[in-house]
């Protein structure tokens with residue numbers, strides 16, 4: 166990826182892209198023949214060259230947006246680790262997303278020769294649909310850009326991108342013509358929680374859980390501590406992102422995984438966004454795309470399309486922490502409509518009075534309830550969260566006195582009724598939304614970041630099914 170050669174608004178004197186072509190792209194996002202051409206190419210299984218060209222521009226535009234006015238991303242030419250397609254041997258499939266497919270791969274050249282990684286590239290199916298092609302190419306480019314600039318033990322590392330320019334790579338229209346190579350993960354947190362859940366069910370069946378034995382208590386304690394350590398690692402990664410003013414917006418067990426050494430890593434930076442201080446509104450929050458992320462983990466203010474800030478990741482973390490510790494799916498069986506009514510507007514949260522929560526330390530329960538507070542100001546920071554989790558790991562069951570201020574924030578907020586914005590047409594006019602008095606809603610102009618409305622009328626059968634969490638976001 167050679168960025169400076171293809172950014173439409175590039176001011177680099179060495180930029181070789183024709184200005185008229187950039188203008189043409191800006192004013193005419195798809196050429197007259199594109200739709201026809203894409204359809205024809207879909208029939209023949211080939212990719213339209215003009216669609217490929219537009220997709221490559223979309224990828225460059227998306228990266229340029231990250232750089233423009235950024236306080237985090239460097240302005241100078243990024244030195245991506247380049248990999249030649251011939252130096253990557255593609256192996257078994259690991260998974261797939263909306264537009265891309267992920268395979269295991271072995272790199273055969275360079276310093277990392279012989280090592281196994283994961284390679285992500287655009288699906289052919291996505292390349293014969295102009296809309297998907299554009300978004301898919303942009304997603305991969307943005308992910309490469311984020312991962313290249315982030316450096317944290319609990320965030321997947323970028324090991325390579327295709328040699329050559331984005332334009333050339335995307336415009337070849339070849340599967341694997343445009344790829345990124347990252348740390349390979351062997352299991353997602355979703356799968357691990359699912360395995361714990363099955364184990365719990367087995368134990369419950371044979372009466373193991375009801376026997377009051379020392380062995381049982383020890384086992385539960387050990388497992389809880391293992392989960393708290395995982396939670397600590399997630400909080401550590403989030404603290405790092407927040408310190409860089411990056412909001413993740415999609416914290417859920419499907420986006421977290423473990424490498425072969427069991428180290429937790431966050432992946433999928435498709436919804437991540439840098440918050441710039443100059444964009445902050447009067448209410449101290451930002452005008453960002455509403456209804457973004459996975460509804461189950463989505464903070465109420467995001468679902469209601471209000472202004473929001475980094476604390477929405479803390480809300481998601483609270484829900485995720487409960488799921489991790491209980492191995493139950495939060496809000497299981499809720500349609501998106503019910504979720505809106507009960508959780509977003511009604512303030513319902515996962516229960517902490519059941520058998521599986523009875524042995525949780527008080528500060529763990531307190532932490533969850535603070536994280537998923539309806540009031541952003543009453544949520545702790547990830548630094549606070551780490552402090553509490555550290556206490557739990559050291560078997561200290563007390564709420565840190567300096568965090569009592571969060572309880573005050575929770576109880577000092579006053580709710581007022583305000584009409585909720587229309588969300589995906591489903592909730593429009595049906596409900597009224599509680600908001601904080603005195604907070605100005607402002608004009609709602611969503612950013613152009615990715616968004617999806619993960620609406621599904623019913624929950625799948627298994628209580629550990631992913632349900633709405635996996636619908637594609639754009």
Ligand SMILES: Nc1ncnc2c1ncn2[C@@H]1O[C@H](COP(=O)(O)OP(=O)(O)OP(=O)(O)O)[C@@H](O)[C@H]1O
Pocket residue numbers: 259260261262263264265266267283321347348349350351419432433435635636637638
């Ligand atoms: N580094 C990795 N190692 C192993 N498997 C991975 C890795 N990255 C992604 N996967 C697998 O591929 C799937 C799709 O990856 P990812 O979520 O990054 O793609 P995406 O296009 O962003 O997906 P979505 O459209 O759901 O957001 C994941 O759910 C996971 O199963």
